[in-house]
Amino acid sequence: MKEQDNDSKGLSRRKMLIGTGALAAGVAVTQLGGFIKPAIATGSKAQKWPWPYKKLDPAKTAEICYNEWYRVFCGAAVINSIFSQLGEKFGEPYTSFPADAFVFLEGGQVGWGTICGSPAGANIVANLIIGPRIADANEGHHMATDIMQWYSEAKLPTFMPKKRKISSTYPKTVSESPLCHISVGKWMKEANKSLKSPERKERCARVAASTAYRLVEMLNAWHDDDYESTSDFSAVREHGITGQFNCMECHTDDVPETPGA
Amino acid sequence: MKEQDNDSKGLSRRKMLIGTGALAAGVAVTQLGGFIKPAIATGSKAQKWPWPYKKLDPAKTAEICYNEWYRVFCGAAVINSIFSQLGEKFGEPYTSFPADAFVFLEGGQVGWGTICGSPAGANIVANLIIGPRIADANEGHHMATDIMQWYSEAKLPTFMPKKRKISSTYPKTVSESPLCHISVGKWMKEANKSLKSPERKERCARVAASTAYRLVEMLNAWHDDDYESTSDFSAVREHGITGQFNCMECHTDDVPETPGA
Numbered sequence: 001m002k003e004q005d006n007d008s009k010g011l012s013r014r015k016m017l018i019g020t021g022a023l024a025a026g027v028a029v030t031q032l033g034g035f036i037k038p039a040i041a042t043g044s045k046a047q048k049w050p051w052p053y054k055k056l057d058p059a060k061t062a063e064i065c066y067n068e069w070y071r072v073f074c075g076a077a078v079i080n081s082i083f084s085q086l087g088e089k090f091g092e093p094y095t096s097f098p099a100d101a102f103v104f105l106e107g108g109q110v111g112w113g114t115i116c117g118s119p120a121g122a123n124i125v126a127n128l129i130i131g132p133r134i135a136d137a138n139e140g141h142h143m144a145t146d147i148m149q150w151y152s153e154a155k156l157p158t159f160m161p162k163k164r165k166i167s168s169t170y171p172k173t174v175s176e177s178p179l180c181h182i183s184v185g186k187w188m189k190e191a192n193k194s195l196k197s198p199e200r201k202e203r204c205a206r207v208a209a210s211t212a213y214r215l216v217e218m219l220n221a222w223h224d225d226d227y228e229s230t231s232d233f234s235a236v237r238e239h240g241i242t243g244q245f246n247c248m249e250c251h252t253d254d255v256p257e258t259p260g261a
Numbered sequence: 262m263k264e265q266d267n268d269s270k271g272l273s274r275r276k277m278l279i280g281t282g283a284l285a286a287g288v289a290v291t292q293l294g295g296f297i298k299p300a301i302a303t304g305s306k307a308q309k310w311p312w313p314y315k316k317l318d319p320a321k322t323a324e325i326c327y328n329e330w331y332r333v334f335c336g337a338a339v340i341n342s343i344f345s346q347l348g349e350k351f352g353e354p355y356t357s358f359p360a361d362a363f364v365f366l367e368g369g370q371v372g373w374g375t376i377c378g379s380p381a382g383a384n385i386v387a388n389l390i391i392g393p394r395i396a397d398a399n400e401g402h403h404m405a406t407d408i409m410q411w412y413s414e415a416k417l418p419t420f421m422p423k424k425r426k427i428s429s430t431y432p433k434t435v436s437e438s439p440l441c442h443i444s445v446g447k448w449m450k451e452a453n454k455s456l457k458s459p460e461r462k463e464r465c466a467r468v469a470a471s472t473a474y475r476l477v478e479m480l481n482a483w484h485d486d487d488y489e490s491t492s493d494f495s496a497v498r499e500h501g502i503t504g505q506f507n508c509m510e511c512h513t514d515d516v517p518e519t520p521g522a
Contacts, residue, residue: 100396102388103388110384110406111497128362132337135361140365148373181503181505195503241374241449242368242374256450260452
């Protein structure tokens with residue numbers, strides 16, 4: 001099995017303008033798939049893909065996710081909003097998945113501000129249901145890249161729950177990043193609200209709900225054999241290093257050359 | 262259940278020097294625990310914590326992890342190196358955990374350069390075995406903060422496998438971050454090797470093995486009731502926003518005030 005490198009062969013693709021985050025039109029990402037080798041010890045049926053799936057209602061799922069955020073926070077809320085419904089329908093392997101353990105995804109993993117728990121949870125769900133690329137199930141990997149790009153480009157939150165914990169109106173923001181620190185920080189600046197404010201918490205609950213909504217749309221399309229990956233960016237392919245698309249947001253005007261290229 | 266905010270009450274703690282990453286001596290982080298409310302639907306025994314554990318050999322675990330990297334890459338390798346051994350000993354709930362689905366943690370989640378898969382996998386293992394903080398099991402959360410800080414401060418890789426895929430020697434580097442992009446980028450710069458080089462892959466396999474080694478040391482101490490959290494940094498507590506400790510590495514000399522503080 002080759003490591004993921006997102007090499008495209010003859011595909012047109014997004015051009016990245018370093019420093020602006022602006023992206024030209026383009027097409028899809030190829031992915032190097034393959035066949036799974038035997039696991040060391042855990043060859044359970046939970047490691048056979050895809051897991052059973054029925055189409056879910058995105059809005060109902062998002063409502064569940066919104067309420068779950070106030071119990072288990074972003075990552076576990078996204079997982080539970082989908083797995084609770086599929087567990088009721090199918091039982092295993094959903095009922096044995098310990099979703100509540102993923103509370104630690106909060107705050108970009110225990111408060112360290114890395115990947116926001118909402119896309120982190122969505123990536124888990126997509127890859128658990130569809131399977132990993134080493135099992136010749138590339139759609140899970142593609143769906144995760146789509147989630148990362150959607151999250152970065154969307155004006156969040158996109159979903160408004162019917163029964164809201166607080167009724168405040170506040171700005172929506174584009175993060176240009178899947179990182180919690182950046183997503184939350186840009187919103188806090190625009191809204192002039194602190195991390196501990198009820199509005200920030202409500203915003204994050206709605207962002208989780210928005211992510212669950214978008215993920216269910218993708219999973220439903222996949223279930224109908226109508227899923228096509230829309231992500232058209234790969235830092236590995238474009239720049240020879242893992243990363244996101246707007247280098248200068250952190251590097252300013254001193255973007256280093258990729259070493260050893 | 263309150264959201265994690267790492268508020269310390271009367272504890273001394275690390276002082277953060279913005280821009281240098283230098284940290285003065287200090288003590289531990291408090292965490293707001295609580296009691297778990299019922300899950301929506303998936304109340305399986307896999308959601309009862311702690312999971313059974315026996316002390317593992319850190320070096321043996323690291324060797325397994327190193328070899329697993331070449332099959333499932335960083336995140337899933339860390340998970341499998343521990344769960345394969347515990348699955349052989351205890352069976353469930355380990356054997357039903359779909360570890361191979363976590364291949365997507367590679368490259369900081371499908372190549373986006375966010376959290377390195379090694380700490381991401383270690384955080385999953387710690388929180389699955391010990392449980393989430395909402396289940397009144399704060400050690401899982403603490404262990405994840407310890408992993409994040411250890412990964413950021415260690416000269417990686419710390420572990421050298423006995424049977425190596427390639428025998429090259431190359432530099433060890435301190436990432437000052439749990440992010441894949443930064444960890445891999447600093448190593449690539451120091452080693453002057455590309456992402457696709459065998460040396461970079463070997464380095465990442467050894468980093469995963471190093472992380473598994475360190476995690477097993479922590480889990481063994483926890484099993485002996487001798488685990489004490491060593492992490493002494495919280496961006497939430499220090500700065501009112503999720504994040505890491507070296508603000509100026511990205512913000513340079515323009516570190517914004519925390520909004521709404």
